[in-house]
Amino acid sequence: MKIGFIGLGNMGAPMALNLLKAGHSLTVFDLNDNVVRLLTDAGAKSAGSPRALASEVELVMTMLPEASHVRGVLTGSDGVFAGVRQGTTLIDSSTIDPASVREFSALAAQRGCTLVDAPVSGGTGGAAAGTLTFMVGGNRADYDRMRPVLSAMGRNIVHCGDTGTGQVAKICNNLILGITMAGVAEAMALGDALGIDAKILGGIINTSTGRCWSSDTYNPFPGVIGTAPSSRRYTGGFGTDLMLKDLGLAARAAKSVRQPAFMGALAQQLYQAASARGDGNLDFSAIIRLYRKA
């Protein structure tokens, strides 16, 4: 299929490469010439603008940092909507707020196009290996149609419901993630201060009711899980500032429906305190450094 890909960052570039490997005809756009060259060297074409790209393809994927970037790429004077052909499918894999998705989807519909949200989880490792999870928001027929394309980049392609629900799923999952990591950090630091060995404590939690991904896979206490960022000084992984962004999305989404989000709001402030002390670029499990000298 003729596919356009906009946004070749740490996630987007390997995703685009997997589309090429799967045999799709790929046109790319990014402001960074180096990543564009990486893709053209691998066989992709380069477009001069989102508008030009959109005029040549059947499907447009976007993978951008924030809703404002998606807005610019879609609605700008040289944007996708200025060049897109009727009937084109748009997949936005950025992590943004559900309200913006719905707005973009309505704009696409005005041009006879379909936009679905399909944010991912699995990180840069999953993007390279083609094992991402895609959380897809859109109607069933659109989901069925896009599934083969997404399968070139991911392993689990989950239909979440109508437009925007892909974002809702991602936001709610990461809300829990931010809360559980802060909770595990608090409890591991407390146990350590009270004199129990951290590995023993981790072992008990991981076979008991405190068990969670933040403890059994990504435990923030150094040495408990050898493969976790905590065992390599919190490098790599999912940055504190990215977690802050996702908790900010959760807070805004909660506000939009007047839902209280007590635990999420407190966790957000804790990650903000971590960022304020200079840990914004460390893995988010470095939040444990608020609780212990390490």
Added chain:
Amino acid sequence: MKIGFIGLGNMGAPMALNLLKAGHSLTVFDLNDNVVRLLTDAGAKSAGSPRALASEVELVMTMLPEASHVRGVLTGSDGVFAGVRQGTTLIDSSTIDPASVREFSALAAQRGCTLVDAPVSGGTGGAAAGTLTFMVGGNRADYDRMRPVLSAMGRNIVHCGDTGTGQVAKICNNLILGITMAGVAEAMALGDALGIDAKILGGIINTSTGRCWSSDTYNPFPGVIGTAPSSRRYTGGFGTDLMLKDLGLAARAAKSVRQPAFMGALAQQLYQAASARGDGNLDFSAIIRLYRKA
């Protein structure tokens, strides 16, 4: 072995029965005549006081609601210490603060006895089935010696470290449990309000980084996990007021070592709000009722 058992509540009674089934000679004490009769009908002897009980046995087990009860049973004028023989082993399976355990252990040592803490997890179901987890705090030799006895009542007998660390393990696990349940409740209610189907959301979380016992085994949203208390109107399970007790222990333990426990303190207030609105006797997953009309 000649064993004495003090405290035949919902947990203690089935534990004591399992000791009988394993062939031990059992003497019991409780203020409630009915449960005492249950045990004597099954073959146990009854003692008139903790003091009398202690004078007859090689090992004393206690399973009581709070540290003040343990203190009374041990140090009262008719208490265990008034009658205990030198060399007796004491196992306290109550969930209490580590500082009290250490105090009781020191008092036992003055009488030539050994006291270890061995709080449990697994609930009344695990107590009946003999599949509890015991978290044992004491030295290695004592742990090895008691392991066979505890195996009559539980499946996992974990050595946590020195005296008190059994309580530390339990408190830290339940601190995480209280936090993750509140977080899952918040996120599931938010997702529902934002229009995603709760079962789909649960499914995504449970195969992603938000995965935790509170979501994949005990999800607070009705209908997501058919066997969870949320699917039977929050009856049965682990009561809100018991979670409040455990978070109170965590708060006190944190205070004793000047560790901040932000997430735990907030979760505690949320369960307190749930209790205030009359949900204290419901399963602790009923905390989701703070977030949605259900």
Added chain:
Amino acid sequence: MKIGFIGLGNMGAPMALNLLKAGHSLTVFDLNDNVVRLLTDAGAKSAGSPRALASEVELVMTMLPEASHVRGVLTGSDGVFAGVRQGTTLIDSSTIDPASVREFSALAAQRGCTLVDAPVSGGTGGAAAGTLTFMVGGNRADYDRMRPVLSAMGRNIVHCGDTGTGQVAKICNNLILGITMAGVAEAMALGDALGIDAKILGGIINTSTGRCWSSDTYNPFPGVIGTAPSSRRYTGGFGTDLMLKDLGLAARAAKSVRQPAFMGALAQQLYQAASARGDGNLDFSAIIRLYRKA
């Protein structure tokens, strides 16, 4: 002076009337014809658009609900910047985020104009009586120049520093206000539950270190301060949803400089919970209804 006034809401209308009373020549704009007629009946002229208004006056005042409205009124195709004459002064009395103020100020400078922020406190009562406090952000010369105009509408005209600092002052004050009100509500409800008479408790607090505006002037417990909204079923006053808006501004401002705002974030969630239960239009002191059945 020839003054234009845009935004004739509950605050703006009485402020504009006070400018008329002070003898200024006034042109107004609002989408609501009724309030426009109120002003024209009092002697103001009406303009067909912000652009038309701006072309006729020496000074433009704006008093609007959110930054997005200010942006529309200033930068829209029929907006102020499309018609404004070089050298015009713009005063924005809306409560918005400091970053937006600085952006609008830069846009004004490009057109040879000066924009200062001058948010107010004092409520609709102060607006009617001409006793508002204006918190002015801009250079000293601009402040000195605008002071006489603002004095027609307010009693305290405070110079806070450079552009944006008026908003900073307002946001920080209301952050404290939101926190103290929640704190007083919590403490008054606690005291009542513990059996002290609320009036006696209020009296002690108000002559002691807990003394604050939220207690001595606006106490949330009914009957403690006869003139407070709590003594008239939380009607009138400063709405819960408005407090939510201001705490949202504080949260965003804090995020922009990576400052943790723990207490503010929690207070925000409490007001959000109050709004969720249907109290959004009640005075913000109704937050006490989260703590007691009243």
Added chain:
Amino acid sequence: MKIGFIGLGNMGAPMALNLLKAGHSLTVFDLNDNVVRLLTDAGAKSAGSPRALASEVELVMTMLPEASHVRGVLTGSDGVFAGVRQGTTLIDSSTIDPASVREFSALAAQRGCTLVDAPVSGGTGGAAAGTLTFMVGGNRADYDRMRPVLSAMGRNIVHCGDTGTGQVAKICNNLILGITMAGVAEAMALGDALGIDAKILGGIINTSTGRCWSSDTYNPFPGVIGTAPSSRRYTGGFGTDLMLKDLGLAARAAKSVRQPAFMGALAQQLYQAASARGDGNLDFSAIIRLYRKA
């Protein structure tokens, strides 16, 4: 009157001296010989035990750090209740939980004595100057009878209601104090980070709705209030660890009546974090150091 005074700490010693100055016949008890000598040099008699003291006087005052100390002094084998004469009045000015007060009061009644709670505010300065506020819990007749004695040590002698309500008043006031100080610290640090001058910001708050004792008398930002501990590196004043103790009392009291205390619980954790970083002995306004490098 023949008065006994137990507990000659930083607060108790100057209070006892004021009783002497007022012409009362004073007998004192404290484990610290130095402070006892200070009082005997000034004309007091010294007793060998609380029991001995109680047998000689008409009124016993206690001023001790925690409920456990009061319990020991009253109920120990050499305690007050072992020697007290029927009809003796006991005034406890310690800051402890209301439940303990009620328990001690019931024990006193069994001996034909009356015990009232009368915790104080005003600090060591107020104790020396005789300008303390006493918050008295007890019946009206007892209050009227004790008022003249308390007037020798304080300026405001407030009748709060029945036994225990003196403590309730103190706890609720200090709950608000702990919350407002944390809130003011958060807002002042935020304003500073956003570029407004701290003195200007303080001035605006103190004439606006954010006004409170923590801002206008004890502002935590250095230099805003010249006489506050913040302007002398947080020395003197009311220590962080003392605030922690009082917030702990509030938490326990809230738990006893199942009242949520969200803001208090969070503030408590913030002071705990301050204590954990080594600021426990600084004035509690040093909590601002969690928010800014200072």
